[in-house]
Amino acid sequence: MGAYVVRRILQMIPVVIGATFIIYAMVFSLPGDPTAALCGDRGCPPALQQEIAEKYHLDDNVFVAYGQYAVGLLQGDFGDNVRGNPVTGDLADRYPVTAKLAIMALAFEALIGVLAGALAALRKNGFLDNVILVSTLLLISTPIFVIGGLSQYFLGVRFAIFPVTVSREAGFYDLLLPALVLGSVSVAYVARLTRTNLAENLRADYVRTAKAKGLTPRRAIGLHALRNSLIPVVTFIGYDFGALLGGAIITERIFNIRGIGGYIFQGINQRDGFAVVGAVTALVIVYLIVNLIVDLLYGVLDPRIAHD
Structure with a gap:
């Protein structure tokens, strides 16, 4: 039984990686400005847009950006939303x-x-x-x-x-x-x-x-x-x-x-x-x-x- 559970847990790892990569790629390939929700219809200043792009690796290749996200995910960090609040805190409140x-x-x-x-x-x-x-x-x-x-x-x-x-x-x-x-x-x-x-x-x-x-x-x-x-x-x-x-x-x-x-x-x-x-x-x-x-x-x- 113990060996079966360990084997199943090891099988989950590629599933989690594959599923999260597909979700990540689909979400961040959508057209539109990711900062629109933060600054409204007037849009964010160019300096703030650049800061957000650097923070979330929006200008990087999707594999590089996902790699940065996956590193944080392994440490229990689900990232921050566009308002700078930790996603883990939001999930802990709503889940x-x-x-x-x-x-x-x-x-x-x-x-x-x-x-x-x-x-x-x-x-x-x-x-x-x-x-x-x-x-x-x-x-x-x-x-x-x-x-x-x-x-x-x-x-x-x-x-x-x-x-x-x-x-x-x-x-x-x-x-x-x-x-x-x-x-x-x-x-x-x-x-x-x-x-x-x-x-x-x-x-x-x-x-x-x-x-x-x-x-x-x-x-x-x-x-x-x-x-x-x-x-x-x-x-x-x-x-x-x-x-x-x-x-x-x-x-x-x-x-x-x-x-x-x-x-x-x-x-x-x-x-x-x-x-x-x-x-x-x-x-x-x-x-x-x-x-x-x-x-x-x-x-x-x-x-x-x-x-x-």
Whole structure:
């Protein structure tokens, strides 16, 4: 196990380098003046433009400029934004909010999605199964901004069950409605994935053998069939966690959340290259770590999967 973890960590290094270089090259190859957000429409004085270009190596070759950035990145320095503030400070301020939102959305999709999918598989072709299939299809086909807008209006404005916007403290209750909105589409995918895999495993020979040997239906389903059915579900959830961290831009905009999604959106609008690159780099690292954890969970769900 230890050797496997070390090998996977070593494999992450070229992935991080390649991903950050592509992001860096794409962001800093965009047309426009990187200092426009700092000085507004009037533009910065030539002396200040030259100072910023030297500080951020804007006039250097992209490989040289990225090399300078990578050296700082290895030391935990994500650079400074165009206003001279450390990107690490901005990320430390905003990342916990997005992480809390993503974890709440993930818990919602995992619990409700697996439960709905299991009930649909056990009642296949029945009324409950049809209701769940129609409901999940409706969620999948509805854009997230429509779900967010309707939820905000009915549950926040009309019936005043949840806050309309999230406060700066971003407490649990403030983030509950945005988390439900953010995880709503993923709930549908998890439910359908669980239903398909569990329905297939219920017809497998090992489940019939377990029942024939005297195992109760509850233990045969819960201990064997459902456990094996969760392997692709865990894979999707692991992938989706990274997507939730990076894809919460729309939800954060709807509910006025000061998270990493809004930070990336603001950085793109202001052409703040180091803010965008630093935020996306942090997302890449978190995504790789989550994928490693998912791979290790395979061995927990199915002991036949060994990590040598």
